[in-house]
Amino acid sequence: MRKMLCPQCKIGAFYVKNESxxxxxxYVTSExxxxxxxxxxxxxxFDISEVFCLxxxxxxxxxxxxxx
Numbered sequence: 072m073r074k075m076l077c078p079q080c081k082i083g084a085f086y087v088k089n090e091s092x093x094x095x096x097x098y099v100t101s102e103x104x105x106x107x108x109x110x111x112x113x114x115x116x117f118d119i120s121e122v123f124c125l126x127x128x129x130x131x132x133x134x135x136x137x138x139x
Contacts, residue, residue: 073101075136079129085122085136087114097122099136 074083075098086094087105095117096108105119123130 072098072106073138075099075101075103075133075138077124077126077129078131078135078137080124080127081137081139082124082126084108084125085133086125087117087119087122089116089118094123096125099133101138103132103134103136105133 076083083098084096085099086096088094095112097105098108099105099122105122107114121130122133
């Protein structure tokens with residue numbers, strides 16, 4: 072699995088939020104698929120149409136993540 076990077080700061084760590092504002096750490100694959108960092112966690116209830124960078128203020132569609 073190849074991890075995509077933030078287009079602004081070039082790190083590969085993102086999070087998603089649910090309606091309550093809770094965060095879940097995720098990665099974005101080269102196929103723009105959002106997967107959890109913790110294999111036991113579930114994406115159920117989280118909005119995966121927008122990811123937020125853990126390193127800077129960037130947020131957007133997982134499809135906008137970039138390769139190295």
